[in-house]
Amino acid sequence: MRLSRSFLPTLKENPAEAQIVSHRLMLRAGLIRQTASGIYAWLPAGLKVLRNISQIVREEQDRIGAQEVLMPTLQSADLWKRSGRYDAYGPEMLRIQDRHKRELLYGPTNEEMITDLFGQAVKSYKDLPQMLYHIQWKFRDEVRPRFGVMRGREFLMKDAYSFDLDYDSAVATYRRMLLAYLRTFQRLGVRAVPMRADTGPIGGELSHEFLILAPTGESGVFYDAALEEQDWLDEPVNVGDPKALEVFYKRVTTPYAATDEMHDTAAWDAVPEDRRREGRGVEVGHIFHFGTKYTQSMDVTVSGPEGTPVYPEMGSYGIGVSRLAGAIIEASHDDAGIIWPDAVAPFRAVIINLKVGDETCDAMCEQIYNTNIEAFLYDDRTDRAGAKFADADLMGHPWQIVVGPRSAKEGRVELKRRATGERKEVSVEDALALVLAD
Known part of the structure; x- marks a missing residue:
């Protein structure tokens, strides 16, 4: 691209509305422009960053056997009523009606839709496991959108969903995805620490969130310095071997790591003092295993080995693609501007x-x-x-x-x-x- 002919509108001064580094630099570097509260247009250079991030995410999902689909942004409210989440989700969900008065919503997440699609197609345990993902725009009506793409209302996200016959298989899939996430963030040029997390409105009992360490992060974090020494790409892991996955999982989740909300002072005291680290982090990914929560509520079964109906075990795995663009800048900048990692820069x-x-x-x-x-x-x-x-x-x-x-x-x-x-x-x-x- 020739700069004299490009649509790359840089700004010399910091915009008054930008409160954090990534928001200021994304506006000044001509990556984005706001079109409505919490909603941004991605200009050519910013779009190249999004595509570079998406491609790395896509390659690591494909590597563990996930298959890409594309689900629509608008969803039928009936799906969410089947799962029981339509009224429970809250005002963050944008509810609308079409001209025929049919209730729709702009999807904030896709558990219901993917469960319905799975139920229409998969009828036997012989067709399990299945792991599907898509990279799509989402909408959550934040009360106070702020910090640019870090907490906007419309955002690009990778969602993956897994279906397994039993708990042990589902846990192996969860561990496989955790490995894929660590590889993804390392390839993006950032250090993302996996921390045990609350499952929130998604539901379930096993959950980790991934935080990029950055001084301006919104969450306080406590972690064992041993996590800084890990090279997630250094040791190949056989993703088809549950025992190898278990060894890997224990290695990367045993060192202490927690956010403010999950901080256990007794466990923290057990970490050697010279390895204790405190800082701030930006959440860029979250993975969940929630068992049969959605297959049961939506009555989706497969025929099991004995011929009886079985509710498949599910997991859900998200990465904030557009949020990552801002988080990378938060972790990698200086007084002069952005310092892009090679893998995501719009230009070499x-x-x-x-x-x-x-x-x-x-x-x-x-x-x-x-x-x-x-x-x-x-x-x-x-x-x-x-x-x-x-x-x-x-x-x-x-x-x-x-x-x-x-x-x-x-x-x-x-x-x-x-x-x-x-x-x-x-x-x-x-x-x-x-x-x-x-």
Whole structure:
């Protein structure tokens, strides 16, 4: 994308309505714009971030055998009345009527719909287990939406749902999903700590939420430093082996970790003092096992091994995709702007032409840009160099390729790594090798 022709409206000043870092930087970097209270349009660069996050989430779901579907945003109220949640859910649910006076709702979650879809198609235990997911927009009518995409009313979310024949199989699926989540967040370039959590209105008895550690997080967290040392991608786990999953699960959930609400002071006192950590966290994911709560309330059964009806055991697994965009910024920024992890950045690098109109500079910039136009944002504006550098830092590109008249004549560029600030002069070939490395 050429910056002179792009729809990337950056702001020099902090917007008055933005109270936290991610909201300020997402507005200033031209990622989003508010269209109504708690509802945002995602501009081209912001949409690229959403797609990059979604793709990593999708790959890790596929890796453990989940199958992608797409469910509608509008749901029939009848489904929720069957489960008993229609009146219990509260005013956060947006209830509407169509022209025929049929009751609908803008889905805040999809347990009822997926249970109904499953019940229509699966009739025998031989077709279990099943694990389905989708990435879809949700709506919850927050009383006071705030903090930009961190607590908006409309948000993009990955929901997955599992169906197993019995409790032991359901717990193995739960552990498989926990592993997938830890891999997902590590690939996104953030550390998300799994913490035992309350199940809330979803229901059930086994639940973990995942919090990215960030100074501006909304939840107080207490955790064992041993969790900071884990490399979730380092040791392969056979996801088809329940014993291997159990060993993994115990390894990552035994070290103490809790939010303010779940903090157990007696357990905390048992953590060695030099390993105790306190901080703030941003919730970006939540997983639940709730047994037969929905299959029973909606009377969905399969024929069991003995021919008798069996209510399948279910789990529900959410990741806030749009929320993650803000949470990553909360955890990765400095005074100059965003510091995107490589995997989610809208562009691998920005090419900064210090002298637009200079034949050598222009030719070199075009050569680099045309190598991979999807990977590069080309700052071809005639603005002064200081403004270009400021925008590059603000937008958080992992690399900056700086092309000036002197270095261009020698076939070299200045390469800056945004995360560390390190600068070095290298050949075009070496710059491309570093920037485009997987």
